[in-house]
Amino acid sequence: MTMDNASSPSFLDNILASATTHPDAGTAAEGTNPVMSIALRLGEAFCRKEVSQADIVSLVQKLRDEAFLARARKLHRYVGGATVDATKEKLRNVARGVAEACENGSFTEYQDRISAIQFAAVFTAHPTFALSNPVYAALAESASQAIPPQEAPFFETHRRAAPPTLEEEFTLAAQAITRARDAMDLLVAALLEEAATRWPKEWTSLKPCPVIATSWVGYDTDGRTDIGWWDTLRLRLRMKLFQLMRLESQIMHEGVLAPELTEKLQRAITCVKEQISAVPTGPSDVQAVAHFAKLLVSQRDAALTHAAELDALLQTAINTAPPSARIPLAVARAGFLAHGLGLAHTHVRLNASQIHNFVRQKLNLLDDPNNPAHRRALLNQINEALEAVSPVPVDFGALLSDPSSAGRLMMTIAQMVKFIDSDTPVRFLIAETETGYTLLSALWVASCFGVADKIEISPLFETEDALMNGEHIVEEALRSPTWRAYIRRIGRICFQFGYSDSGRYVGQLAATYLIERLRLRIHDLLVRWNMQDITVVFFDTHGESIGRGAHPFRMADRLDYLSPPHVRARFKTTGIACREETAFQGGDGYLLFGTPELAGATLATIAENLFLPLRQEEDPIYDQPDFSADFFSSISEGMKKLVEDPGYAALLGAFGPSLIDRTGSRPPARQSAESATRKRITHPGQLRAIPNNAILQQLGWCANTLQGLGAAVRRHPETFETFRTSSPRFHRALDFAQHGLACSDDKVLKSVVCLLDPGFWLDRATEEQTPARQQAFLSLMHDLEKLDLSAELHTMFRRIQADHLALRDAWVHAPRTEPQIRLLHAIRIMLIEQIWLLACRIPFFMPRGGFNHDVMMQHMLCLDIPTVLEELAHIFPTTTSPTTLDFHEPQGPREEGIYEREHRDIFAPMQQMFELIREISVAIMHNIGAFG
Numbered sequence: 059m060t061m062d063n064a065s066s067p068s069f070l071d072n073i074l075a076s077a078t079t080h081p082d083a084g085t086a087a088e089g090t091n092p093v094m095s096i097a098l099r100l101g102e103a104f105c106r107k108e109v110s111q112a113d114i115v116s117l118v119q120k121l122r123d124e125a126f127l128a129r130a131r132k133l134h135r136y137v138g139g140a141t142v143d144a145t146k147e148k149l150r151n152v153a154r155g156v157a158e159a160c161e162n163g164s165f166t167e168y169q170d171r172i173s174a175i176q177f178a179a180v181f182t183a184h185p186t187f188a189l190s191n192p193v194y195a196a197l198a199e200s201a202s203q204a205i206p207p208q209e210a211p212f213f214e215t216h217r218r219a220a221p222p223t224l225e226e227e228f229t230l231a232a233q234a235i236t237r238a239r240d241a242m243d244l245l246v247a248a249l250l251e252e253a254a255t256r257w258p259k260e261w262t263s264l265k266p267c268p269v270i271a272t273s274w275v276g277y278d279t280d281g282r283t284d285i286g287w288w289d290t291l292r293l294r295l296r297m298k299l300f301q302l303m304r305l306e307s308q309i310m311h312e313g314v315l316a317p318e319l320t321e322k323l324q325r326a327i328t329c330v331k332e333q334i335s336a337v338p339t340g341p342s343d344v345q346a347v348a349h350f351a352k353l354l355v356s357q358r359d360a361a362l363t364h365a366a367e368l369d370a371l372l373q374t375a376i377n378t379a380p381p382s383a384r385i386p387l388a389v390a391r392a393g394f395l396a397h398g399l400g401l402a403h404t405h406v407r408l409n410a411s412q413i414h415n416f417v418r419q420k421l422n423l424l425d426d427p428n429n430p431a432h433r434r435a436l437l438n439q440i441n442e443a444l445e446a447v448s449p450v451p452v453d454f455g456a457l458l459s460d461p462s463s464a465g466r467l468m469m470t471i472a473q474m475v476k477f478i479d480s481d482t483p484v485r486f487l488i489a490e491t492e493t494g495y496t497l498l499s500a501l502w503v504a505s506c507f508g509v510a511d512k513i514e515i516s517p518l519f520e521t522e523d524a525l526m527n528g529e530h531i532v533e534e535a536l537r538s539p540t541w542r543a544y545i546r547r548i549g550r551i552c553f554q555f556g557y558s559d560s561g562r563y564v565g566q567l568a569a570t571y572l573i574e575r576l577r578l579r580i581h582d583l584l585v586r587w588n589m590q591d592i593t594v595v596f597f598d599t600h601g602e603s604i605g606r607g608a609h610p611f612r613m614a615d616r617l618d619y620l621s622p623p624h625v626r627a628r629f630k631t632t633g634i635a636c637r638e639e640t641a642f643q644g645g646d647g648y649l650l651f652g653t654p655e656l657a658g659a660t661l662a663t664i665a666e667n668l669f670l671p672l673r674q675e676e677d678p679i680y681d682q683p684d685f686s687a688d689f690f691s692s693i694s695e696g697m698k699k700l701v702e703d704p705g706y707a708a709l710l711g712a713f714g715p716s717l718i719d720r721t722g723s724r725p726p727a728r729q730s731a732e733s734a735t736r737k738r739i740t741h742p743g744q745l746r747a748i749p750n751n752a753i754l755q756q757l758g759w760c761a762n763t764l765q766g767l768g769a770a771v772r773r774h775p776e777t778f779e780t781f782r783t784s785s786p787r788f789h790r791a792l793d794f795a796q797h798g799l800a801c802s803d804d805k806v807l808k809s810v811v812c813l814l815d816p817g818f819w820l821d822r823a824t825e826e827q828t829p830a831r832q833q834a835f836l837s838l839m840h841d842l843e844k845l846d847l848s849a850e851l852h853t854m855f856r857r858i859q860a861d862h863l864a865l866r867d868a869w870v871h872a873p874r875t876e877p878q879i880r881l882l883h884a885i886r887i888m889l890i891e892q893i894w895l896l897a898c899r900i901p902f903f904m905p906r907g908g909f910n911h912d913v914m915m916q917h918m919l920c921l922d923i924p925t926v927l928e929e930l931a932h933i934f935p936t937t938t939s940p941t942t943l944d945f946h947e948p949q950g951p952r953e954e955g956i957y958e959r960e961h962r963d964i965f966a967p968m969q970q971m972f973e974l975i976r977e978i979s980v981a982i983m984h985n986i987g988a989f990g
């Protein structure tokens with residue numbers, strides 16, 4: 059770490075030096091935890107006024123800006139450098155490679171190779187919008203330079219002023235998707251240019267679409283109730299508008315005269331704009347809904363519902379265009395047809411339980427699908443229902459009257475298909491799928507509303523049960539002739555894997571193994587059912603624990619991690635076509651498309667992965683399946699035990715949630731009646747994965763990447779070492795642990811556990827000479843006794859520490875925490891201490907509502923400072939402005955700002971320290987490279 063402390067007081071210099079030069083000095087057992095020791099020394103200096111709050115602020119900003127620069131450099135390297143020329147060169151190589159691989163220069167073979175969708179970049183609005191938009195932009199700009207800058211642009215804060223709304227998320231997603239589409243156009247242009255030189259007569263018929271963009275922003279309703287059908291339709295219409303306008307501007311840009319085409323396009327654009335402005339703002343204004351319906355119905359043809367309607371006109375435009383405009387026009391057509399009437403394809407999502415509720419109510423199937431004893435009977439019943447189902451008409455009246463989420467979502471899709479885009483299939487993702495019954499039920503609901511052949515029903519395998527038994531779930535569905543007929547009709551079978559939940563319950567490394575195993579089992583199942591002619595779609599949402607974009611070091615490794623060469627080779631051998639999809643989640647994920655340069659570099663890496671010959675990776679790990687099974691199940695056992703450990707929930711639920719800002723419009727917990735009334739977390743399942751992971755990162759321990767690894771390594775120390783160096787697949791998985799270790803520090807975690815331990819404060823009281831401070835320490839001890847987390851936290855910590863010890867024993871050169879991360883944690887621990895000490899200075903007050911001293915201290919200990927300060931502002935007001943009215947008596951004294959001292963000396967510094975605590979969180983995020 060380079061740290062110029064010229065402007066800092068010398069005391070600070072010493073402390074910083076101790077953090078950076080002796081990162082591992084002292085051991086927790088000796089009672090000299092170096093993190094706590096830095097925090098305490100800083101705290102003492104602060105109390106003696108040797109270090110001011112302003113010093114701490116500038117130190118944090120400095121560490122934050124250094125982390126920002128390091129993150130920019132990392133992003134730059136992640137995509138393999140980011141210059142437009144290099145990207146174009148890579149794409150030209152890819153196109154040449156594809157052409158050269160065609161036997162006897164066959165045009166048909168070239169056409170076949172580039173005309174199927176092989177990859178989708180899925181843009182989701184997962185709440186990882188941790189930075190303010192200008193900071194994200196600056197980060198992307200810095201990473202896009204040929205040589206990333208040495209100096210960070212200055213921002214007072216890197217935090218957002220407020221969490222983004224769905225609307226803002228949509229705007230950010232649309233911008234990222236537009237850059238992604240531009241990059242896809244570069245790939246298509248390279249493919250067409252190559253074809254034009256080799257097949258000058260035939261090339262104009264080509265419509266390459268190897269890579270597409272997909273979005274679920276505004277359509278993902280799993281565990282959230284705040285997105286109404288009107289929002290979904292409004293945003294879907296806007297995606298249509300962007301797509302039409304994109305084509306229009308591409309045609310205009312070439313200056314081509316195609317009056318019929320442009321007239322059709324402009325008419326459609328006018329209609330869609332009118333439709334967007336008529337979208338109701340909710341269900342209550344029925345007149346507005348009826349008016350919207352009228353526009354959709356009456357403008358159906360003029361607004362276009364089939365992208366292919368423009369194909370012939372586009373072909374004429376290409377044929378008659380001047381030579382320089384032909385390739386750009388052909389590129390525009392390819393992008394337009396590949397995406398249909400939307401800037402991106404559409405993924406909707408809801409939860410399995412929502413489908414079950416709908417079917418239970420409509421078909422009177424009362425048994426619990428999660429109970430295996432009822433499964434067979436339910437499967438028989440749903441199969442019978444599938445044979446008998448006939449579609450009912452859907453109108454907005456039906457949509458208005460349906461109380462169920464599944465019914466409303468399926469009807470919303472029916473309206474999209476009728477009035478927005480009739481051809482592009484909509485992916486229907488079902489979270490927490492654990493039985494084939496869920497898939498058959500979804501098919502029944504879709505058939506009921508007449509959209510079965512327009513949607514691609516996809517289970518999301520994310521629970522432990524689903525990861526272990528996924529193939530049984532698939533087979534339960536495949537046994538149904540109706541399901542098989544449906545799959546054959548649409549020609550695809552789709553699966554989603556969600557690391558988000560799988561990783562945090564079974565451990566990230568175990569999840570990657572289970573997911574790969576499931577991919578292979580699905581392959582075998584399709585062969586067994588003689589379905590080799592069906593395309594398999596594998597979509598990974600990628601909510602890994604240290605960033606939500608799979609591999610932490612390189613985009614190229616991310617793609618191999620997503621789809622291991624071994625699995626690809628197996629599919630290739632049997633000739634089963636496979637489409638990969640990968641998510642770019644929210645703010646952090648969009649960074650890979652943050653500038654044209656980054657988008658181009660990202661896409662070039664994807665193109666190379668798709669088209670360059672599959673490397674025949676010799677990977678010994680596959681020769682020892684028993685090792686893998688045992689190794690990864692040890693990890694999973696370790697992680698499962700931790701998840702059930704009450705100390706783990708205590709850790710996640712103490713002050714962790716207060717360390718992070720809300721980073722998206724999606725609520726931090728799945729919405730349900732129970733979650734609305736719950737106070738503190740009693741099980742990790744009560745949080746969603748992103749805040750769960752973000753809290754762990756901020757507490758200095760990436761538990762769901764690391765837990766259980768020690769036990770697994772201890773069982774196989776030699777094999778571990780052999781595969782670590784000889785197996786590319788194993789190495790790629792261990793890269794996660796490598797990164798997790800570089801961002802985790804048992805001493806930081808131990809310090810957190812100490813802070814919440816009454817004994818720690820008692821010890822300090824015992825050593826303290828100043829009566830006031832001694833009193834404060836004692837009262838913190840009493841308040842922490844009431845919080846009652848300490849015993850469980852210590853037990854949990856021992857579990858983590860023991861596993862970690864085993865890991866260090868066997869993996870001698872395992873990375874250690876970066877000193878700057880440790881320093882940031884230490885500063886934050888010191889700030890927490892200062893806030894708590896300030897809390898002890900708050901004068902006695904009469905309870906207000908349910909808010910009394912005890913309640914205040916419980917909030918303080920959980921660092922819920924905004925709530926406390928809001929209450930205190932009422933209890934200790936400063937704003938009583940003296941009145942000048944005449945009260946018809948001699949004037950008495952007017953009290954002005956009686957609580958000014960409390961505000962100046964306690965509340966204001968407390969507020970500033972709290973803001974600083976969250977700024978430190980951003981600095982830690984920059985070091986990790988991600989939120990959650």
Ligand SMILES: C=C(OP(=O)(O)O)C(=O)O
Pocket residue numbers: 184489520555556557558559598599600601602606746747748
């Ligand atoms: C499925 C995922 O996310 P979530 O369920 O949190 O939306 C994931 O990120 O893999």
